[in-house]
Amino acid sequence: MVETIELSQKSEKEALQNKIEVKSVHFSYGETEILQDINLEVKEGEFLVLMGPSGSGKSTLLRMLANLSQPKSGQILFDSPLDLAVVFQDYSLFPWLTAEENIVLALKQKLKKTKTKKELQQLAEQYLTLVQLGHAIKKYPGEMSGGMRQRAAIARALSVGSDLVLMDEPFGALDPLTRIQLQDLILQINHDQKRTIVFVTHDVEEAIILADRIVMFSPGPPGKVVDVIEVPFEKPRNRKQLFNSQEFVEFRDYLLGVMNKGVFEKLNQSEEVSSGEGI
Amino acid sequence: MKLLKKRKWLMGSFIAASLLALSACGAADNSTGDTKEANHAGQKSGDSKYHIRVGYLKANGAPLADIADYEGFFKKENLDVEFVPFNSSTDGVNALQSNKIDVGLTFGTTTPLAFIAQGADLDIVGGHMEGGHPVYIPKEDIGKYKSFADFKGKTIGVVPLGVPDVVFKSALKKAGVDLEKDVKFVEFKTVANLIDAAGARKVDIAFGNSGFLSKAKSLGLEPFAWSNDVQPGHVCCRAVTRGDISKTDSVAYKKFLKGLIQAERVKQDSPETALKASKERIKLDDKTVNEIVNEKHLVNSADPSKKQVVKLWDEMKQLGYLKDGANVDLNKHFNLKFYEEALNELIKENPDDDYYKKILERYKQQNL
Amino acid sequence: MLKLKQYSITFFIAVGLVGIWVYITSFTSWVNPVIFPPVSKIIDAFVKGFPDLLKGFVSSMGLLVPAIFLSLVLGIGGGLFFGLHQKSREILSPFFHTFSPLPPTLFIPYAIALLPTFKLASIFILFIGAFWPIFLGTIQGIALIDNHYWDNTKTLGIKGKDFIFKVVLPASAPYILSGTGTALILSFIVLMMAEMFGAQSGMGHFVQYYTDFSQYDYVLAGIIFNSIIILAIIVAFEKIKKRILFWMNLKSE
Numbered sequence: 033m034v035e036t037i038e039l040s041q042k043s044e045k046e047a048l049q050n051k052i053e054v055k056s057v058h059f060s061y062g063e064t065e066i067l068q069d070i071n072l073e074v075k076e077g078e079f080l081v082l083m084g085p086s087g088s089g090k091s092t093l094l095r096m097l098a099n100l101s102q103p104k105s106g107q108i109l110f111d112s113p114l115d116l117a118v119v120f121q122d123y124s125l126f127p128w129l130t131a132e133e134n135i136v137l138a139l140k141q142k143l144k145k146t147k148t149k150k151e152l153q154q155l156a157e158q159y160l161t162l163v164q165l166g167h168a169i170k171k172y173p174g175e176m177s178g179g180m181r182q183r184a185a186i187a188r189a190l191s192v193g194s195d196l197v198l199m200d201e202p203f204g205a206l207d208p209l210t211r212i213q214l215q216d217l218i219l220q221i222n223h224d225q226k227r228t229i230v231f232v233t234h235d236v237e238e239a240i241i242l243a244d245r246i247v248m249f250s251p252g253p254p255g256k257v258v259d260v261i262e263v264p265f266e267k268p269r270n271r272k273q274l275f276n277s278q279e280f281v282e283f284r285d286y287l288l289g290v291m292n293k294g295v296f297e298k299l300n301q302s303e304e305v306s307s308g309e310g311i
Numbered sequence: 312m313k314l315l316k317k318r319k320w321l322m323g324s325f326i327a328a329s330l331l332a333l334s335a336c337g338a339a340d341n342s343t344g345d346t347k348e349a350n351h352a353g354q355k356s357g358d359s360k361y362h363i364r365v366g367y368l369k370a371n372g373a374p375l376a377d378i379a380d381y382e383g384f385f386k387k388e389n390l391d392v393e394f395v396p397f398n399s400s401t402d403g404v405n406a407l408q409s410n411k412i413d414v415g416l417t418f419g420t421t422t423p424l425a426f427i428a429q430g431a432d433l434d435i436v437g438g439h440m441e442g443g444h445p446v447y448i449p450k451e452d453i454g455k456y457k458s459f460a461d462f463k464g465k466t467i468g469v470v471p472l473g474v475p476d477v478v479f480k481s482a483l484k485k486a487g488v489d490l491e492k493d494v495k496f497v498e499f500k501t502v503a504n505l506i507d508a509a510g511a512r513k514v515d516i517a518f519g520n521s522g523f524l525s526k527a528k529s530l531g532l533e534p535f536a537w538s539n540d541v542q543p544g545h546v547c548c549r550a551v552t553r554g555d556i557s558k559t560d561s562v563a564y565k566k567f568l569k570g571l572i573q574a575e576r577v578k579q580d581s582p583e584t585a586l587k588a589s590k591e592r593i594k595l596d597d598k599t600v601n602e603i604v605n606e607k608h609l610v611n612s613a614d615p616s617k618k619q620v621v622k623l624w625d626e627m628k629q630l631g632y633l634k635d636g637a638n639v640d641l642n643k644h645f646n647l648k649f650y651e652e653a654l655n656e657l658i659k660e661n662p663d664d665d666y667y668k669k670i671l672e673r674y675k676q677q678n679l
Numbered sequence: 680m681l682k683l684k685q686y687s688i689t690f691f692i693a694v695g696l697v698g699i700w701v702y703i704t705s706f707t708s709w710v711n712p713v714i715f716p717p718v719s720k721i722i723d724a725f726v727k728g729f730p731d732l733l734k735g736f737v738s739s740m741g742l743l744v745p746a747i748f749l750s751l752v753l754g755i756g757g758g759l760f761f762g763l764h765q766k767s768r769e770i771l772s773p774f775f776h777t778f779s780p781l782p783p784t785l786f787i788p789y790a791i792a793l794l795p796t797f798k799l800a801s802i803f804i805l806f807i808g809a810f811w812p813i814f815l816g817t818i819q820g821i822a823l824i825d826n827h828y829w830d831n832t833k834t835l836g837i838k839g840k841d842f843i844f845k846v847v848l849p850a851s852a853p854y855i856l857s858g859t860g861t862a863l864i865l866s867f868i869v870l871m872m873a874e875m876f877g878a879q880s881g882m883g884h885f886v887q888y889y890t891d892f893s894q895y896d897y898v899l900a901g902i903i904f905n906s907i908i909i910l911a912i913i914v915a916f917e918k919i920k921k922r923i924l925f926w927m928n929l930k931s932e
Contacts, residue, residue, distance in 0.1 A: 118830070127926045172929050
């Protein structure tokens with residue numbers, strides 16, 4: 033029997049210590065099990081990175097946190113009814129609206145009719161300026177570079193006053209320099225504005241730079257949580273110093289080791305299967 | 312999906328917009344529409360004018376009604392005639408049945424008869440055209456055929472269910488030609504298509520219609536025989552109405568036929584007037600219009616010619632065109648009252664004129 | 680500049696076609712001059728028929744404009760409803776599949792019987808021709824909306840008027856507009872049928888009328904006139920389409 037469980041946002045509020053608790057969540061796509069027995073929590077104000085190779089189900093978990101799909105079984109508990117915003121790898125913005133119109137459209141839904149159009153536009157401008165897009169307010173996504181588009185998407189996520197920002201490999205399609213700039217931007221936002229961020233990536237260095245904690249997924253299917261690791265570096269982190277330090281190199285190798293272990297196991301499994309077939 | 316839940320406003324605006332669109336059409340119609348809404352034949356209230364909507368086939372025109380209009384016969388009777396053109400007689404008869412027009416003037420005879428056989432409540436009230444249909448053969452074949460019997464083994468182009476189709480097929484049968492075995496028929500949708508095909512020598516013989524003579528000649532075709540010669544007095548277009556005509560409306564029908572009877576006389580006496588009157592309706596060069604209106608084999612008569620209609624009906628039956636109509640009594644589908652009244656009024660109004668008395672004699676001969 | 684070059688080729692092909700026509704009709708006896716009239720006769724017919732053609736244009740527009748407007752309103756409106764309501768769509772889609780391929784001529788007797796005037800009946804026939812491509816285009820457009828847009832819509836909680844006008848319509852616009860383009864072209868074909876009854880003038884009427892009398896110089900003159908009008912309308916429509924879909928052709932700096 034398939035048990036569908038609604039996102040409960042109320043009853044267990046008192047008992048909840050964390051912002052979100054994910055309890056023995058399973059998810060499958062037809063016959064294929066995508067996620068198996070996921071347990072984790074998201075703490076208030078933290079920067080949590082979900083890391084793993086592709087196919088490990090980390091993005092699927094993010095979609096469930098965003099209420100875009102429902103777990104097959106298990107629970108996802110939120111501490112209070114919260115505003116959340118999602119930044120996708122691309123396509124976060126509607127291409128037929130300018131940066132400003134995209135944000136105004138989102139704001140209108142949150143603020144209902146409490147603000148005039150002018151006020152909404154001013155708010156949109158503020159957030160676009162915050163992400164250094166003050167000059168591109170009237171630009172359409174098609175006229176912007178990938179980095180600009182992601183800045184605008186971040187501005188929109190922030191503008192709707194979200195306590196929780198979910199990001200699904202948001203910098204995956206960007207060139208290295210832009211990527212670094214946006215990593216710094218998002219760290220600053222996490223710090224200055226005390227936003228909780230759940231961030232999906234498969235890039236180890238990105239994970240170390242950004243995360244307070246890293247949730248490691250095994251290669252799926254089905255994806256499982258192998259380990260939850262605290263990042264042992266103080267924030268704010270100096271990228272250059274950090275990258276040159278021995279501790280960083282060791283930590284990175286450790287993470288890669290954890291991730292590769294899963295990958296090798298997976299490869300052996302499939303080799304066994306194919307050699308088995310060969311006989 | 313929560314997002315896709317009921318969107319009442321969507322339905323609302325959808326309905327509102329459609330109403331708006333409909334009313335917009337309505338408005339457009341009022342300003343430019345050439346057909347008036349819901350004024351069927353008869354007298355408009357608070358208006359002493361009578362009104363009648365006359366449907367005609369574009370390819371046939373409506374010569375008698377045009378002459379009556381041109382000569383002011385309708386005006387004299389205080390009758391307002393609205394002309395409604397059609398491309399297909401089936402559409403025209405359907406419009407008549409659904410009360411969108413009041414008289415079908417040039418929808419042929421066979422189409423209304425086919426409808427009557429299907430149980431349509433239609434009455435024949437008068438006439439418009441008789442004869443005038445040629446059989447065309449290529450000019451290089453002149454002399455090749457002496458009679459219809461010589462058509463054996465040939466390919467013949469026809470527009471199925473038209474008057475020429477019925478008249479000439481009956482003639483073939485009479486000449487001993489087996490329609491199934493001895494000849495091959497190729498069917499065409501329009502007369503123009505048929506003439507073009509015969510011109511391109513794709514058929515050996517064409518059972519043509521009136522009105523295409525010079526076109527046919529320019530394509531190297533010549534008339535071999537005329538329908539009048541094959542079957543003297545055979546009817547073509549009949550004036551048809553609905554069967555349920557109220558007493559008040561019937562005045563308009565009588566006035567209309569009165570106009571046609573007078574027009575028939577003008578047509579005989581003065582072909583030039585007929586040409587002038589028809590030029591407004593048929594937008595072709597004078598020569599072609601004259602040919603359509605005044606070709607000498609073509610006779611315009613307002614007489615219902617009941618006996619000839621019955622003959623055509625029987626021929627259609629024999630050709631297997633009216634299988635469903637075997638039990639329909641055609642006699643119930645004539646309404647000769649309007650014609651009689653119109654003629655009697657004309658005789659009364661013109662006591663010294665023998666013409667109408669002769670027409671009455673003809674009526675008695677052809678109908679009673 | 681490239682465009683100009685492109686169209687000059689188009690122009691030369693047109694000139695070439697006319698040239699072939701002139702050669703065959705005036706300098707050879709390969710074809711029958713009645714069915715293939717020489718260019719001089721066509722031009723003559725065009726000049727003589729021009730007042731009628733203009734009148735026909737006005738009266739045809741009197742049918743086309745309300746019919747297209749109605750098709751747009753009901754096609755997009757209905758397409759939105761059925762595109763967004765899967766249940767209703769599944770229940771009624773057998774009807775859509777049954778009725779959409781029927782030629783509008785089939786509806787002529789019913790249109791004449793049910794609608795109060797011939798003009799409304801003609802508009803209805805045109806509407807039937809133009810409605811389906813727009814309606815089905817809208818449904819298809821909604822079905823093919825990129826999942827990313829739905830995700831965004833859901834996470835942002837976009838509802839109501841904004842949902843329709845800021846998300847669904849723009850996202851499905853490419854298909855709605857391609858359906859509208861088909862509808863426009865189709866409506867000129869259907870115009871011939873819609874003007875087969877009750878019409879005293881019209882672009883379709885003109886061609887149909889002279890076809891009945893096999894006056895092909897007039898028929899061809901009418902076809903040329905109609906082609907010019909259709910071309911002008913299609914060019915204008917493509918401009919509008921490009922403007923509406925501007926966001927598909929933007930270039931980043």
